[in-house]
Amino acid sequence: MRAFEASARHQSFSAAAAELNVTPAAVGQLVRTLENWLGTPLFLRGNSGRARLVPTEAAERALPDIRAGFDRLALGLERLREGSANGVLTVAVSPAFAAKWLLPRIESFQTAWPETDVRLDTNLKPVDFVAQRIDIGVRYGAGNWAGLSADKLMDEQVYPVCSPKLLRGHRRLKKPQDLAGETLIHDLSMDSHTGFPTWDTWLQKTGSAKISTTRGMKINNSAAVLQAAIDGHGIALARSVMARDDLATGRLVRLFPEVSCASPLAYYIVYRAECSTLPRLAAFRDWLLQEAAQELTGRASSVARR
Secondary structure (H helix, E strand, C coil): CHHHHHHHHHCCHHHHHHHHCCCHHHHHHHHHHHHHHHCCCCEEECCCCCCCEEECHHHHHHHHHHHHHHHHHHHHHHHHCCCCCCEEEEEEECHHHHHHHHCCCHHHHHHHCCCEEEEEEECCCCCCCCCCCCCEEEEEECCCCCCCEEEEEECCEEEEEECHHHHCCCCCCCCHHHHCCCCEEEEHHHCCCCCCCCHHHHHHHCCCCCCCCCCCEEECCHHHHHHHHHCCCCEEEEEHHHHHHHHHCCCCEECCCCCCCECCCEEEEEECHHHCCCHHHHHHHHHHHHHHHHHHHHHHHHHHHC
């Protein structure tokens, strides 16, 4: 049944085999055995084209129930393990969020839950929580993902940052208009997010829309964007959650703090609703919310002191 479901989802024995860690021949044999037992074909097989393996109408009707059955079976097995002190928690996050926010803080969770082994699945693209056995994740967006519950973790601001050594040179960056002629570093990892503020958005907000943004350094990883700014390669439009630690340690300096530009998107903790009461998942979710709340309280105290 696993071989059939994976083959139907990928429309390929080879892709199903890669997921199940067996050979394509083994997947094909398993599917044929199931077809012989049922006495009916499950796929329309073609010799060419992109869709060489297409589920029959009967197979398509059955697949939702089969997938739901797998989900319930996996959840049942997880509940049997609830009483066990040992366990693996698989967490899906972007590489940049892992590097800049999660990993510097994860030790406190591991101290509180030493018998839980955290497995990070870092990917720029959304993952299938069922197929890839993801327990919980952090996603950036508007808060709506099919099949997943979402709890808001953090809002975010965007603002220009640069290396302190860049300011020690001949440059004078006192007002947004001074960015004319500077190398701007663009974060391409946000291109797929509708509404995310770009350099054009920020410059328009400050009345500096005439400054050209067509040139500059373009990078598709938010952590690498910040590293390029730390190394003095230009001025980055930073995401506040990613840049927080670099600003606190002095590796980066925020420019024009009087300008506020909020992102319409936010960070959300995501998980399947039916798994919400699993102890390891609930503990990790509560820990994430606590870490975010502590940072918010810390920022508020810092602003009050200033």
